[in-house]
Amino acid sequence: MATEQVLVTGLGVSSCLGTDLETYWTRLLSAHHRPAPVNDPAAHMANRLLYASVDPPPGNDPHAGRASRLGEHAARSALRDAGLLDGDDPAAVTAEVGLAIGTGVGDADLFETGRAGGPTPTGPAAYPFTVATSLAGALALTGPMLSVSTACSASAYSVSLAAEAIRRGETEVMLTGGADCYTRVGLGCFNRMRGLDPEFCRPFAADRRGTVFGEGAAMLVLESEAHARARGRYRCYGTIESAGWSCDAYHPTAPDPGAHQIVRAIQDAISGAGLQPSQIGCVVPHGTGTPLNDTVESEALAAVFGHALDSLTIYSLKAMIGHTGGAAGAFALLTAALIASRRTAPPNPVRTAPDPQCRLTIHSDAPVRRDFGRVLVNAYAFGGNNISVLVGPGPDGFHE
Amino acid sequence: MAFMSEPRIVITGTGLVCPEASSVAQISAPSPPADNGAAIDGDWFDPVPYLGRRGWKYFSPATRYLLAAASRALAESELPTGPEAPPTGVAVGTNFAVDRPVAHFDRTIIDDDAEAISPAEAPGFSVNIPASQISLRYGMRAFNLTLTNPVVAGMEAMVVLAGAIRTGRAVAGVAGATEQAPDLPTVHPAASEGACCFVLERAADARARGAAPHAEVVGGFSRFIPPRELCRPQPETPRTAPAGSVAAVVGRPLAALVAGHQGPLPLAVLSGPVDATRWRRFCATACGHVGVPVVDTDYLGGDGRHFTVSPLLAAAGLVGQHGCGLVVCTSPHGHVAALYLRRADPPSGGDRG
Numbered sequence: 001m002a003t004e005q006v007l008v009t010g011l012g013v014s015s016c017l018g019t020d021l022e023t024y025w026t027r028l029l030s031a032h033h034r035p036a037p038v039n040d041p042a043a044h045m046a047n048r049l050l051y052a053s054v055d056p057p058p059g060n061d062p063h064a065g066r067a068s069r070l071g072e073h074a075a076r077s078a079l080r081d082a083g084l085l086d087g088d089d090p091a092a093v094t095a096e097v098g099l100a101i102g103t104g105v106g107d108a109d110l111f112e113t114g115r116a117g118g119p120t121p122t123g124p125a126a127y128p129f130t131v132a133t134s135l136a137g138a139l140a141l142t143g144p145m146l147s148v149s150t151a152c153s154a155s156a157y158s159v160s161l162a163a164e165a166i167r168r169g170e171t172e173v174m175l176t177g178g179a180d181c182y183t184r185v186g187l188g189c190f191n192r193m194r195g196l197d198p199e200f201c202r203p204f205a206a207d208r209r210g211t212v213f214g215e216g217a218a219m220l221v222l223e224s225e226a227h228a229r230a231r232g233r234y235r236c237y238g239t240i241e242s243a244g245w246s247c248d249a250y251h252p253t254a255p256d257p258g259a260h261q262i263v264r265a266i267q268d269a270i271s272g273a274g275l276q277p278s279q280i281g282c283v284v285p286h287g288t289g290t291p292l293n294d295t296v297e298s299e300a301l302a303a304v305f306g307h308a309l310d311s312l313t314i315y316s317l318k319a320m321i322g323h324t325g326g327a328a329g330a331f332a333l334l335t336a337a338l339i340a341s342r343r344t345a346p347p348n349p350v351r352t353a354p355d356p357q358c359r360l361t362i363h364s365d366a367p368v369r370r371d372f373g374r375v376l377v378n379a380y381a382f383g384g385n386n387i388s389v390l391v392g393p394g395p396d397g398f399h400e
Numbered sequence: 401m402a403f404m405s406e407p408r409i410v411i412t413g414t415g416l417v418c419p420e421a422s423s424v425a426q427i428s429a430p431s432p433p434a435d436n437g438a439a440i441d442g443d444w445f446d447p448v449p450y451l452g453r454r455g456w457k458y459f460s461p462a463t464r465y466l467l468a469a470a471s472r473a474l475a476e477s478e479l480p481t482g483p484e485a486p487p488t489g490v491a492v493g494t495n496f497a498v499d500r501p502v503a504h505f506d507r508t509i510i511d512d513d514a515e516a517i518s519p520a521e522a523p524g525f526s527v528n529i530p531a532s533q534i535s536l537r538y539g540m541r542a543f544n545l546t547l548t549n550p551v552v553a554g555m556e557a558m559v560v561l562a563g564a565i566r567t568g569r570a571v572a573g574v575a576g577a578t579e580q581a582p583d584l585p586t587v588h589p590a591a592s593e594g595a596c597c598f599v600l601e602r603a604a605d606a607r608a609r610g611a612a613p614h615a616e617v618v619g620g621f622s623r624f625i626p627p628r629e630l631c632r633p634q635p636e637t638p639r640t641a642p643a644g645s646v647a648a649v650v651g652r653p654l655a656a657l658v659a660g661h662q663g664p665l666p667l668a669v670l671s672g673p674v675d676a677t678r679w680r681r682f683c684a685t686a687c688g689h690v691g692v693p694v695v696d697t698d699y700l701g702g703d704g705r706h707f708t709v710s711p712l713l714a715a716a717g718l719v720g721q722h723g724c725g726l727v728v729c730t731s732p733h734g735h736v737a738a739l740y741l742r743r744a745d746p747p748s749g750g751d752r753g
Binding site: 043096099106108111112115120121122123127128129132133137140141142145146150151157164170184187189190191192193245246248249251252253261383385 | 490495499502503505506507508509510514515517522525527529531532535538539541542543545546547549553556564569582584587622623625643734735
């Protein structure tokens with residue numbers, strides 16, 4: 001790999017906790033949020049719990065799907081945060097910006113509305129995965145672009161691919177992240193697969209019974225260090241140091257209980273940055289609340305970190321915002337960047353007793369405040385897709 | 401725009417299935433007019449010759465097509481796969497692979513209840529399941545990616561897989577695209593379906609195991625231009641074109657991509673609803689600025705009726721007929737992608753991998 005540092009110079013969110021970064025962070029520190037049944041009369045299913053996003057302000061296109069609207073707000077926020085967008089005029093984006101967006105279901109609401117008796121998309125609007133397209137159009141972004149739909153690992157992959165595009169010299173700036181919205185079909189299929197918790201999302205808890213979906217968008221502006229220096233921008237949240245990719249090739253939906261490929265992804269992320277496990281201070285796990293997934297992930301972490309596992313800080317984000325599907329990896333990376341930059345891991349929500357089979361120390365009373373060094377993010381998905389991404393500190397002279 | 405070219409990546413296997421063709425030789429003719437398009441109901445495809453008699457009952461049509469194309473490509477390549485083989489990856493583009501299954505699930509939920517969905521089919525709502533089945537079937541564990549930009553995602557899969565092999569994430573893999581005809585009939589007047597896959601690997605590895613390279617995957621790119629600009633590409637000099645113009649956004653990387661090509665370059669343009677003649681002229685001008693003359697070609701699916709599969713059918717046609725070529729594809733949304741393939745050194749060539 002080239003040595004070009006890839007900086008995180010902007011962040012933006014649309015989430016169930018709020019639609020601006022500081023509200024999101026403050027709510028994470030409060031460590032309390034519960035899902036509620038979604039208001040969809042056509043959703044004939046037993047469990048309709050959702051961590052629904054706060055509605056963002058209207059975007060450019062009133063006909064855009066919900067994921068695109070959530071994504072556009074987060075994208076504008078991230079570009080503004082990076083100092084690359086002044087006001088709302090897309091022409092004011094002051095650099096050639098590429099785009100790599102993860103989404104699991106795209107603008108599913110447009111199609112589900114049509115099938116429930118509303119207007120049906122036609123022509124180009126009838127393509128289901130157009131979140132990246134909508135963002136590129138709304139913000140006039142013409143750089144390299146990708147739409148990644150590797151289920152719940154999609155946006156962690158999109159961030160990794162964006163960082164690689166910068167390292168290869170294809171571009172200097174990438175807007176990357178993920179956006180997913182409520183989908184009646186996704187929720188219905190998880191009902192049928194018995195994959196949902198009837199109360200709330202409680203990863204690594206002894207009585208966890210499944211996940212609870214969320215929705216939202218998390219966006220990161222990645223930028224080469226040289227480009228940031230050249231424009232006099234010395235503000236960043238951290239760096240995307242490396243990523244490990246793998247695939248279980250074991251089962252369409254269940255993880256390999258042996259965790260071999262999950263371990264390999266974590267190890268590749270750490271060794272790819274030239275580091276040892278002891279140099280990782282915090283992990284934002286995939287942690288969905290699904291019984292087997294959480295057990296397998298905790299065993300993988302134990303295998304990699306060994307005795308150092310006890311000193312790892314674990315921040316289990318889905319307990320606050322639910323499982324945001326294709327956006328989950330980006331939410332975890334955005335949160336990891338804040339944890340690294342602010343040297344603060346918010347408290348995990350106090351729920352129920354921890355699972356003794358998951359040998360992780362889940363702090364819950366107060367934030368953990370220290371220099372974490374590096375923060376590791378895991379994201380896993382249907383199809384046995386795994387990715388681990390390492391967020392490191394910013395270069396000397398850069399600060400949030 | 402930079403293009404990594406080392407280590408060299410070559411195609412060693414090609415597989416395709418669609419209603420109109422099942423071999424590279426059959427895609428050399430352009431698509432029939434829209435009103436003569438094949439009626440698409442899935443009956444044209446028999447999985448048994450590709451997948452055997454068992455094990456695919458609960459797979460969606462797009463998964464079956466993809467596995468069939470992948471099996472053809474892997475058989476032709478004779479690439480070693482499985483737990484003992486070196487790490488291999490998968491990258492697949494699609495737009496409509498789960499469109500009809502999702503619509504079916506949704507109508508079941510609306511009209512009845514989620515409990516009426518088959519639990520064996522329920523995971524099929526996720527668009528990455530087709531690609532995942534390639535990894536499951538062949539033990540390809542390096543990674544498994546599904547890409548979904550309209551029309552161009554299959555081309556992106558080729559470029560992403562080649563890049564991942566170059567950076568050492570895998571030594572080889574399958575790149576391709578798969579589609580089932582969309583649930584909504586208004587998407588394309590002659591909507592079709594099918595799948596197309598390529599086996600990509602390091603040239604040195606192919607040479608070492610005696611595999612014949614069909615072509616070298618030099619690289620490509622994917623960009624976005626607002627549709628109103630996309631419809632009027634101006635053949636300006638890429639170097640002096642204003643920022644944001646088609647010439648700057650597409651012409652510059654296109655010229656950089658093909659610079660150094662020796663001899664006439666076969667060109668396949670898939671321009672969707674946009675004036676194909678204008679886009680051919682635009683590409684010819686951009687390539688001409690770096691001294692590369694182009695030769696127009698046209699293949700089955702040139703009107704984009706197979707969505708993400710169409711440009712890969714063109715790539716398969718170019719490789720089969722010429723051993724090299726340039727595919728340029730636009731989507732009605734504003735996506736533009738290019739893929740450049742050049743003649744591979746024969747197996748006995750110098751060691752440049």
